[in-house]
Amino acid sequence: MATSRRLHLFDLDGTLIRGSAAAVEISRQLGLSEEIAELERSFLLKGLAPADFAVQARELWAELTEAQVVAAFEGAPWLHGIREVWAEIRAGGDYCAVISLSPDFFVERLLDWGVHAAHGSRWPAVPFTAPVDREGILNAAAKVKIADRLCAEFGVTLDDCVAYGDSMSDAEIFAAVPQAVAVNADHHLSGLATFTYMGGDLREVYELVRGHG
Secondary structure: OOOOOOEEOOOOEEOEOOOHHHHHHHHHHOOOHHHHHHHHHHHOOOOOOHHHHHHHHHHHOOOOHHHHHHHHHHOOOOOOOHHHHHHHHOOOOEEEEEEEEEEEEHHHHHHHHHOOOEEEEOOOOOOOOOOOOOOOOOHHHHHHHHHHHHHHHHHOOHHHHHHHOOOOOHHHHHHOOOEEEEEEHHHHHOOOEEEOOOOHHHHHHHHHHOOOO
């Protein structure tokens, strides 16, 4: 009996981008690394809500240009082998998606790398002429809701999913699927992952789950 198709759900910040995040890379282009580091600390340690983070980041990035977004994306410390893994997933008849709290104008660039779907928080277009819509900013629970929608779209269930993540915002999706991989993860995912990986190559990550469907 053939195994059912699987949907591979990837986090972005800290997972596909090792040791960094879209917001950090964007801020680096603007010379605002210290400012975004303080905002990240408030988010990670002081309970700053994702929507509040986005509103404050939007203020920091008031002068952001499309060219700076491109430079941030291209200069980010991506794991090696992302395109190859997604091509292999596609070739095997499975599906892959990225779900991230980061801005959609950054996350959706991964569609060009071969992922089936890329979902980020809804931000105004760059250069900004509008404020952030708080309702469009994702949180950890939204990751599970989007995963549910993707399952319906691809004709699978959460029982057919594998999640890849690194931090507290991935805990809910890890709890919702049968297999999960902690990739360069912090302590928030301790005990929640089926597999744990430390390193810099997504091909090695994928080796852990290949054949375990």
